[in-house]
Amino acid sequence: MTEPTPQKRERWQTRTGFILAAAGSAVGLGNIWRFPYLAGENGGGAFLILYLLITFTIGISVLFAELVIGKVGDRNPIGAFRALGGGPWTIAAYFGACAAFLVLSFYSVVGGWTLAYIGKALTGTLGGANAETARRTFGSFVADPLQPVLFHGLFMVLVVAIVGRGVQRGIESAGRKLMPALFLLLLVLVLRAVTLPGALDGIAFYLMPDFSKVTGLTVIAALSQAFFSLSVGLGAMITYGSYLHERSWNLPHETLWVTAIDSGVAITAGLLIFSAVFAFGHDPASGPGLSFVTLPTIFEEMPGGAFFAVAFFVLLAVAALTSAVSLLEVPVAYFVDERGYDRRRTASLLGVAIFIVGIPSSLSQGVWADLTVFGLGAMELADFLTVKLAMPLGSFLLCLFAGWIAEPKLAAALLSEEGKLGAVFGIWKFVCRFVAPLAIVWILVAGLLD
Ligand code: TRP
Numbered sequence: 001m002t003e004p005t006p007q008k009r010e011r012w013q014t015r016t017g018f019i020l021a022a023a024g025s026a027v028g029l030g031n032i033w034r035f036p037y038l039a040g041e042n043g044g045g046a047f048l049i050l051y052l053l054i055t056f057t058i059g060i061s062v063l064f065a066e067l068v069i070g071k072v073g074d075r076n077p078i079g080a081f082r083a084l085g086g087g088p089w090t091i092a093a094y095f096g097a098c099a100a101f102l103v104l105s106f107y108s109v110v111g112g113w114t115l116a117y118i119g120k121a122l123t124g125t126l127g128g129a130n131a132e133t134a135r136r137t138f139g140s141f142v143a144d145p146l147q148p149v150l151f152h153g154l155f156m157v158l159v160v161a162i163v164g165r166g167v168q169r170g171i172e173s174a175g176r177k178l179m180p181a182l183f184l185l186l187l188v189l190v191l192r193a194v195t196l197p198g199a200l201d202g203i204a205f206y207l208m209p210d211f212s213k214v215t216g217l218t219v220i221a222a223l224s225q226a227f228f229s230l231s232v233g234l235g236a237m238i239t240y241g242s243y244l245h246e247r248s249w250n251l252p253h254e255t256l257w258v259t260a261i262d263s264g265v266a267i268t269a270g271l272l273i274f275s276a277v278f279a280f281g282h283d284p285a286s287g288p289g290l291s292f293v294t295l296p297t298i299f300e301e302m303p304g305g306a307f308f309a310v311a312f313f314v315l316l317a318v319a320a321l322t323s324a325v326s327l328l329e330v331p332v333a334y335f336v337d338e339r340g341y342d343r344r345r346t347a348s349l350l351g352v353a354i355f356i357v358g359i360p361s362s363l364s365q366g367v368w369a370d371l372t373v374f375g376l377g378a379m380e381l382a383d384f385l386t387v388k389l390a391m392p393l394g395s396f397l398l399c400l401f402a403g404w405i406a407e408p409k410l411a412a413a414l415l416s417e418e419g420k421l422g423a424v425f426g427i428w429k430f431v432c433r434f435v436a437p438l439a440i441v442w443i444l445v446a447g448l449l450d
Contacts (some may be wrong), residue, residue: 009074009242009337010167015249017168019257021175021322022067022231022240026262027182028323029110030229032316033291035266036273038221040284043213044205048270050214050222055263058439059226061431062395064255065402066232070241071251072406072413076333077235080242084406092397096235099390100330101350103234105358106382107324108159112151112362114317116141117292121299121309128300128309131282131293138292143366152362153355159324160351163332164344167243171325178318182265185315190268192308193275202278206270216446223443224387229262233391233398236326239333251414252424265319276302291316328354396440403432 012018039047073080077093086093120126120137127137142148162170193199227233244251273291276298277284286294295312299305331350335341360368364377373381402410407429414425 011245012172012243013168014172015254017172017176018240018244018249019254019261020179021172021326022237022254022258023261024175024179024322025231025236025240025326026229026258026323027179027265028229028231028319029107029114029316030225030323031262031266032269032319033110033288035225035229036270037285037287037290038225039206039270040274040277040290041287042218042221043210044274044284045207045209046211046214047218047222048207048267049209050219051226051266052263054223054226054439055230055259057431058223058395058436059230059232060255060259061428061436062227062232062399063230063237063259064252064428065398065432066235066237067241067244067251067255068410068414069398069402069406070238071244072410073238073242074246075242076337077238077330078334079337080238081401084401084409089397089401089405092394092401093235093238095390096233096394097331097334099386099394100234100236100327101354102357102382102390103386104159104324104327105354106361106379107320107327108155108354109148109152109358109362109379111155111159111317111320111324112148112153113142113292114313114320115155116147116151117313118310118317121306121313124306126296126299126309128296128298128305131297134293134296135289137296138289142362143369145363145367148362148365149359152358155321155324156351156355156358158321159328160347162321162325163328164347166343171329174325175322178322182315182318182322185311185318186265186268186272189308189311189315190272190275192302192304193272193279196275196279196302198279198281199275202274202276202284203271205278205284206274216443216449219443219446220388223440224392227391227395228387229266230259231323231326233394234327234386235330235394239329240326242333392440392444396437399432399436399440403429403434403437407432 012021069080069084073083075083077096078090081090081093117126127133162174164170194203231237274284277294280298280301282294282298296309299309302308328347328350332343332346335346336343360378361382364371364379369377371378376384411425415422
């Protein structure tokens with residue numbers, strides 16, 4: 001392959017714009033849909049403590065590693081790995097980009113569900129009369145061979161439209177408009193939920209740790225949730241870091257901001273959902289259906305529920321959209337940087353490909369439910385390969401690469417421009433070299449033996 005022609009790369013316009021875009025990537029279905037039901041199934045507060053512990057030690061270090069590699073490498077993940085001493089390590093970056101593609105294929109299916117549910121909330125057809133009707137409404141919607149596929153397509157159209165407009169006019173501008181809206185919606189919803197009579201029991205369940213529920217599998221669940229939620233392990237944050245100006249901002253500071261916003265939203269979403277679930281006497285451990293089945297019945301019973309239902313599904317859709325954008329940006333940045341392709345066309349073509357690859361995931365909820373590999377349906381299989389395997393593995397390799405291989409270049413670039421970084425950099429290096437890789441291996445092995 002010939003040396004890519006160096007072209008002027010786009011940059012984030014402002015520091016806030018960058019933080020909101022990165023937080024937009026981090027805050028997604030993982031925070032609002034996945035985190036609460038995982039906590040509900042895994043001992044409430046015990047899971048929360050584990051998750052926070054992992055997030056603020058390993059997670060934040062991996063996030064910092066990604067942002068720094070992107071900033072110093074000044075390229076998409078593949079180019080950045082190559083520029084920082086790549087060799088065989090670059091293969092990990094290729095895998096990451098493929099995994100981002102695969103994650104988006106089923107993430108977008110669920111994103112489509114959120115769009116459809118905005119429509120249902122607006123027309124009062126959530127089926128929330130009772131648990132049975134809500135379950136049937138959701139079950140027959142996702143099992144339909146056509147509707148969810150169309151909404152998956154619509155969701156991808158929105159993602160492509162944002163990514164196609166570029167870093168500043170597309171991704172940053174979407175983050176600056178959508179993230180404040182998201183915070184506001186979340187605030188309105190959580191205030192409503194915690195003031196419901198009986199909400200206190202939910203909060204007690206949520207915050208009271210039940211360590212008897214903690215097993216090796218719980219720890220793995222917390223670890224993969226931490227990575228998924230921070231958007232690390234696949235190169236998305238490398239890509240976002242690469243759009244930072246050379247004139248550096250205070251990167252540890254921004255890493256902390258993004259991490260705090262991400263776990264703050266997850267904690268708040270849990271508060272919202274458990275308050276509502278207990279106020280109306282539902283089962284907190286009802287799994288993935290918590291958002292789409294349990295909540296609609298609650299909205300039905302709640303005064304002003306129709307309004308809160310729309311607000312909730314808009315919240316979910318916005319969160320999903322800004323995250324999906326960062327997933328598409330990984331392969332797009334590769335083709336734009338390394339191959340000199342046109343951004344808009346690349347985004348469109350990849351969008352179509354991702355749409356097609358996602359169709360089996362959608363159909364696996366209905367007509368193709370019996371089509372399984374190792375007992376997993378298409379969506380479960382894609383989720384297993386990416387979230388449970390590729391992301392921890394990607395983070396493992398990334399830590400080793402950042403801590404051992406790229407470290408001299410990263411140190412030279414960072415320490416020259418950020419004198420104060422000394423101590424933080426030392427701690428980070430230690431975590432990247434030893435703590436994080438060992439913890440990831442230990443957690444994976446212990447979990448598999450469990
Ligand atoms: N963090 C997002 C969420 O919580 C998902 C996500 C977006 C992601 N971009 C990513 C996960 C990149 C891994 C890698 O829903």
